[in-house]
Amino acid sequence: MTDSIFRTGMRTNLCGEVNKDFTGKEVVLSGWVNRNRDHGKLIFIDLRDFSGVVQLIFDTKINSEAYKIARKLRSEYVIKISGKVRKRSKETINPSIPTGEIEVVVDEINVMSSSKTPPFMLEESKKVDEDKRLKYRYIDLRTEEMQKNLRLRHRITEAARKYFNSKGFLEIETPIMAKSTPEGARDFLVPSRLNPGKFYALPQSPQLFKQLLMFSGFDRCYQIARCFRDEDLRADRQPEFTQVDLEMTFVEADDVIRVIENLFSFIFRDVFNKKIEKSFKRITWKDSMEIYGTDKPDLRFGLTIKDISHIFKGSKLKIFKNALEKSNGCIKSIVVDDFSSLTRKELDDIVELAKKSGAGGLAWIKIDKDISFQSPIAKFLSGKEKKDLIEYLNLKENNLILIVADKFTISCRTLGIIRNNLADKLKLVNKDELKFTWVYDFPLFEWDDNEKRINPVHHPFTKPDKETADLLESQPLKVKSDAYDIVLNGEEIGGGSLRINDSKMQKKIFKILDMDEKRIRENFGFFIEAMDYGVPPHGGIALGMDRMVMLLGKLDSIREVIAFPKTQSAVCMLTGSPSAVTEKQLEEVNINIKKTGK
RNA sequence: GGAGCUGUCGUCUAGUGGUUUAGGACACAUGCCUGUCACGCAUGAGAUCGCGGGUUCAAAUCCCGCCAGCUCCGCCA
Numbered sequence: 001m002t003d004s005i006f007r008t009g010m011r012t013n014l015c016g017e018v019n020k021d022f023t024g025k026e027v028v029l030s031g032w033v034n035r036n037r038d039h040g041k042l043i044f045i046d047l048r049d050f051s052g053v054v055q056l057i058f059d060t061k062i063n064s065e066a067y068k069i070a071r072k073l074r075s076e077y078v079i080k081i082s083g084k085v086r087k088r089s090k091e092t093i094n095p096s097i098p099t100g101e102i103e104v105v106v107d108e109i110n111v112m113s114s115s116k117t118p119p120f121m122l123e124e125s126k127k128v129d130e131d132k133r134l135k136y137r138y139i140d141l142r143t144e145e146m147q148k149n150l151r152l153r154h155r156i157t158e159a160a161r162k163y164f165n166s167k168g169f170l171e172i173e174t175p176i177m178a179k180s181t182p183e184g185a186r187d188f189l190v191p192s193r194l195n196p197g198k199f200y201a202l203p204q205s206p207q208l209f210k211q212l213l214m215f216s217g218f219d220r221c222y223q224i225a226r227c228f229r230d231e232d233l234r235a236d237r238q239p240e241f242t243q244v245d246l247e248m249t250f251v252e253a254d255d256v257i258r259v260i261e262n263l264f265s266f267i268f269r270d271v272f273n274k275k276i277e278k279s280f281k282r283i284t285w286k287d288s289m290e291i292y293g294t295d296k297p298d299l300r301f302g303l304t305i306k307d308i309s310h311i312f313k314g315s316k317l318k319i320f321k322n323a324l325e326k327s328n329g330c331i332k333s334i335v336v337d338d339f340s341s342l343t344r345k346e347l348d349d350i351v352e353l354a355k356k357s358g359a360g361g362l363a364w365i366k367i368d369k370d371i372s373f374q375s376p377i378a379k380f381l382s383g384k385e386k387k388d389l390i391e392y393l394n395l396k397e398n399n400l401i402l403i404v405a406d407k408f409t410i411s412c413r414t415l416g417i418i419r420n421n422l423a424d425k426l427k428l429v430n431k432d433e434l435k436f437t438w439v440y441d442f443p444l445f446e447w448d449d450n451e452k453r454i455n456p457v458h459h460p461f462t463k464p465d466k467e468t469a470d471l472l473e474s475q476p477l478k479v480k481s482d483a484y485d486i487v488l489n490g491e492e493i494g495g496g497s498l499r500i501n502d503s504k505m506q507k508k509i510f511k512i513l514d515m516d517e518k519r520i521r522e523n524f525g526f527f528i529e530a531m532d533y534g535v536p537p538h539g540g541i542a543l544g545m546d547r548m549v550m551l552l553g554k555l556d557s558i559r560e561v562i563a564f565p566k567t568q569s570a571v572c573m574l575t576g577s578p579s580a581v582t583e584k585q586l587e588e589v590n591i592n593i594k595k596t597g598k
Numbered sequence: 599g600g601a602g603c604u605g606u607c608g609u610c611u612a613g614u615g616g617u618u619u620a621g622g623a624c625a626c627a628u629g630c631c632u633g634u635c636a637c638g639c640a641u642g643a644g645a646u647c648g649c650g651g652g653u654u655c656a657a658a659u660c661c662c663g664c665c666a667g668c669u670c671c672g673c674c675a
Contacts, residue, residue, distance in 0.1 A: 040631035092633055117626055120609050127610055131667050184675030231674040459675050567667065
């Protein structure tokens with residue numbers, strides 16, 4: 001038997017390591033009292049550490065000293081024991097735990113720390129309100145679940161590091177006290193005491209620094225980088241989160257894509273001992289929008305969107321006619337196999353959902369006996385339109401067609417949302433399946449209708465695609481980029497691109513984004529200047545570490561894979577941050593707080 | 599900034615205007631118990647019903663405001 005790597009002065013082994021090979025051996029174990037079962041003159045204690053539990057036995061007949069102490073043990077006391085491992089008799093073996101064939105007869109016990117009654121029992125943590133779990137996170141983290149989640153996270157980052165290191169990537173740290181660049185997400189600001197009135201910003205990503213490292217010839221770099229964005233929280237969004245960020249020199253998009261595919265293949269082998277497809281499906285942004293109604297398609301199920309505009313060119317139905325008259329108007333549909341799989345209420349909910357998603361409404365047609373059309377709009381459909389529909393959508397009895405007629409983006413988006421909703425209602429998703437997809441061929445910019453301005457789809461350092469770059473000034477929205485997103489089961493887990501390596505182009509992009517010379521100089525002057533000193537073509541990608549672990553761990557919130565997450569209002573329930581600071585601290589950093597009257 | 603859901607002993611919850619002295623389970627305390635492993639048995643303690651206001655003879659329950667947590671929209675280049 002080899003020595004446990006966990007052997008210390010306070011233990012010879014971990015609780016979960018002790019098995020029948022230890023029979024007759026003396027062991028020293030340390031851990032938490034998981035449970036005590038007091039049978040009068042005989043006491044059983046389950047001793048727990050991260051590796052598992054082992055049953056200790058205290059017997060008045062064998063050691064009355066230890067027995068006396070054991071009577072006083074309570075949940076979560078921390079103890080050290082020494083004793084002899086013995087086989088359990090056949091009838092008392094517990095097959096449900098790995099150490100169930102043995103028990104430790106304790107001859108010496110040492111209480112190293114007592115515990116108040118815990119606010120909740122570890123085995124019930126799943127049912128406990130999350131705010132209570134977060135307030136007592138140090139206890140919550142003792143649960144098997146949380147231990148498992150954070151260990152999974154560790155193994156995934158470990159595998160990523162191993163992979164990158166073996167491929168010549170350097171891990172180089174970049175500043176956390178960085179420069180504020182108000183584009184994109186809101187920055188977290190840090191006042192500078194030595195520079196009154198000035199602020200650092202916590203990085204939204206190491207983007208500019210990792211590009212600068214490429215300028216400097218490090219060839220390829222990576223970081224497991226903490227990033228900060230002061231935006232509202234969600235189940236998959238925390239104000240600070242972790243990205244696997246990498247950047248490479250002298251690469252084409254395909255080179256970066258292949259690195260990531262190999263990375264995932266390595267992670268799956270290393271962490272899950274599982275083989276996955278070496279290359280992932282790729283879909284253009286346009287196809288993704290048209291077929292799945294989103295730029296992050298879930299490929300685990302069908303229900304694809306079909307355009308049926310051509311069938312209704314001469315439609316008498318007002319909603320169809322009006323839609324087709326709009327610029328970019330179209331009619332899109334999804335076919336559900338069997339309408340009886342949806343209740344009337346569920347169908348109504350879907351109509352509601354369509355309206356909420358921005359569409360004027362949702363038309364539906366049930367294909368009844370003998371392919372008859374049952375629908376509020378049936379009487380407005382001509383025989384030819386019905387016939388064309390049946391043929392084009394290959395309709396069969398019991399099918400249900402859901403139709404949205406609106407502008408292209410609204411129709412697609414709405415049906416995309418409905419598609420995901422249907423998959424849930426119809427239970428079409430196999431939760432064990434993992435479907436990776438690359439989405440590529442993105443537009444470089446998009447129109448922000450709320451702000452009435454043009455925005456980068458990815459970020460302003462993304463290189464315009466060669467084919468369309470000459471449209472930059474005339475029709476910027478038509479320009480495409482060499483950007484690529486990686487999507488897993490309908491969740492965007494990463495995005496990257498080839499970057500601009502020419503100062504003129506970089507300036508041009510900023511100008512299209514409506515930044516004037518002064519602002520460009522103030523925010524990005526250093527970066528553009530750097531581009532005048534020999535900058536190699538380069539590109540990279542960033543993967544959302546928290547989301548990745550969440551998906552691979554089949555969890556539904558990233559808070560389950562973050563040790564100390566914040567609540568939806570960005571508060572730490574455990575420490576109480578953010579909190580007020582003293583007048584003196586504020587004075588030192590030259591800040592006056594406006595009285596809010598609250 | 600907006601919408602929805604939730605808030606009752608330490609924990610999970612029952613309770614939709616009076617029958618409630620707010621019930622149960624687990625946890626906790628005390629005692630009994632030598633083979634349990636979600637041990638068992640007995641007894642006991644434990645709840646400003648999130649906070650504030652209102653309606654009512656009477657409010658955990660109805661109304662209004664606030665707070666907190668969660669989900670979502672906006673936002674997240």
